[in-house]
Amino acid sequence: MGEAKTLPAAGGGEAVGFGDAVLTIKGLVVKYNTFRGELTALGGVDLNVRRSRIIAIVGESGCGKSTLGLSIIRLLPVPPARVAGGEIHFAGKNLVELPESQMTRLRGTGLSMIFQEPLSSLDPVYTVGDQLAETIRVRDERVGKPSYGPFRVAPAPEESHRTASRLLGARLPRPRASRKYPDEAIKALREVQISDPELVAAKYPHELSGGMAQRVMIATALLEKPSILIADEPTSALDVTTQAQVLELMRELRDEIGASVLFITHDLAVAAQIADEVVVMYAGEIVEHAEAGQLFSNPMHPYTEGLLQSFPRKFKDEEKLKAIPGDVPDLRFPPSGCKFHPRCTYAFDRCRVELPLAKEVSPGHRVACFLRQ
Numbered sequence: 299m300g301e302a303k304t305l306p307a308a309g310g311g312e313a314v315g316f317g318d319a320v321l322t323i324k325g326l327v328v329k330y331n332t333f334r335g336e337l338t339a340l341g342g343v344d345l346n347v348r349r350s351r352i353i354a355i356v357g358e359s360g361c362g363k364s365t366l367g368l369s370i371i372r373l374l375p376v377p378p379a380r381v382a383g384g385e386i387h388f389a390g391k392n393l394v395e396l397p398e399s400q401m402t403r404l405r406g407t408g409l410s411m412i413f414q415e416p417l418s419s420l421d422p423v424y425t426v427g428d429q430l431a432e433t434i435r436v437r438d439e440r441v442g443k444p445s446y447g448p449f450r451v452a453p454a455p456e457e458s459h460r461t462a463s464r465l466l467g468a469r470l471p472r473p474r475a476s477r478k479y480p481d482e483a484i485k486a487l488r489e490v491q492i493s494d495p496e497l498v499a500a501k502y503p504h505e506l507s508g509g510m511a512q513r514v515m516i517a518t519a520l521l522e523k524p525s526i527l528i529a530d531e532p533t534s535a536l537d538v539t540t541q542a543q544v545l546e547l548m549r550e551l552r553d554e555i556g557a558s559v560l561f562i563t564h565d566l567a568v569a570a571q572i573a574d575e576v577v578v579m580y581a582g583e584i585v586e587h588a589e590a591g592q593l594f595s596n597p598m599h600p601y602t603e604g605l606l607q608s609f610p611r612k613f614k615d616e617e618k619l620k621a622i623p624g625d626v627p628d629l630r631f632p633p634s635g636c637k638f639h640p641r642c643t644y645a646f647d648r649c650r651v652e653l654p655l656a657k658e659v660s661p662g663h664r665v666a667c668f669l670r671q
C-alpha cells in the first residue's frame with residue numbers, strides 16, 4: 299500500500315511535520331445541518347498520522363472527536379453531515395473525492411473503526427465465527443488471494459430458537475455449536491484472550507458481554523490488518539480490568555501489524571496509559587498536538603492545562619482538582635476569535651477577535667494559542 303505524501307497544512311497553520319505520515323488531513327471542514335441551523339463540527343483540521351503510533355484524541359464531549367473519526371473512514375451520516383472543505387490523504391488517494399466503491403475496498407483492510415457500543419457493529423443474526431469467517435473471506439478477496447475455500451455464511455435458522463431460549467431463561471442446546479470455523483478465526487479469538495474460542499465462535503452477539511463483544515470487534519480488526527484503526531471510546535463501557543486488556547490489544551495491533559491507532563477518548567487517564575501522541579480537540583479544532591510525555595509534562599494550551607487539572611493523577615494527591623469554568627460552546631453560534639477565549643483565564647484582546655492558527659513551538663509540539671506565538 300502506497301503512503302500518502304506529507305502536505306503542508308492549510309491556512310498558515312502547521313501540522314506537525316512528520317515525513318512518514320500514513321494519513322494526512324489538511325484543512326478538514328465538516329458541517330451538520332440541524333433544525334436550528336448549520337453547525338461547524340470541524341473547523342479546519344490539520345493532522346499527520348505516522349505509522350505504528352497510538353494517537354489519543356481527547357477533549358470534552360461535543361468537541362468533534364467522533365466527527366473526525368467518522369470523516370476519515372467516511373461513515374458520517376450524510377445528510378445531515380457534509381464535508382465542506384479539506385483533504386484526507388491515505389494510500390496515495392484523497393479520500394474526500396474517492397468514489398464509494400473504492401472507499402468500500404479501503405474500509406477493513408486499510409481503515410477500520412471500532413465503536414463504544416460493539417454490539418451495534420455486530421450483525422445480530424450471524425454467529426461470531428460466521429462474522430469472522432466473512433471478514434477473512436472479504437479480506438482475501440480484496441487482495442485477489444484464493445480464500446481457504448468456498449464459504450457460505452448461514453443466517454440463524456430459527457428466530458424461534460432464540461426467542462424460546464430467552465423466554466425459558468436458559469440456553470437451549472444448538473447443533474450449530476459444533477460448526478467448523480476457519481482456524482484463523484479461532485486463532486484471532488484466542489489472540490484477544492478469549493479462552494474458549496470454539497464456544498464463543500458459535501455464539502450470537504446478544505449472548506456476549508460488553509467486554510467480550512469489544513474483544514470480538516478487535517479480533518475482527520486483527521484479521522483485517524488495517525493500517526489505521528479508529529477506536530471511538532472503545533473502553534468507555536467496560537470495567538477497568540477488561541479495559542486494560544483492550545488497551546494491551548491496541549498495543550499489539552501497533553507492534554505486530556504496524557497499525558496506527560486513533561484512540562478517541564474523553565478520559566485522560568486512559569490516554570496517559572496508552573498514547574504515543576496526544577491530540578487535544580476543542581470546539582472542532584485541534585488546539586494542541588504533541589508526544590504524550592511532552593503534553594502531560596508541559597501542556598502549552600490553556601485548554602489542555604485545564605483538562606489536566608480537572609482529572610485526578612496518581613502522584614499528585616495534594617493538588618486540588620479544578621473544573622474548567624463554562625461549557626463547550628454551541629457550535630451553531632461559536633464565539634469570535636479563539637473559541638476557547640470565554641473560558642480562558644489568560645485571554646486578552648487579540649484572543650477575542652482573531653483565531654490563533656496552530657504553530658509548531660518545539661519539534662513535534664503544535665499549539666494554537668496566542669500566548670505561544
Ligand SMILES: Nc1ncnc2c1ncn2[C@@H]1O[C@H](COP(=O)(O)OP(=O)(O)O)[C@@H](O)[C@H]1O
Binds near residue numbers: 330331360361366
Ligand atoms: N448527527 C448529528 N447531527 C447534528 N449535529 C451533530 C451530529 N453529530 C454530531 N453533531 C454535533 O457536532 C459536534 C461534534 O460532535 P461529536 O463529533 O460527536 O463530538 P465528540 O465525539 O467530541 O463528543 C457537536 O456539536 C454535536 O452536537
Ligand SMILES: [Mg+2]
Binds near residue numbers: 363364365
Ligand atoms: Mg464522540
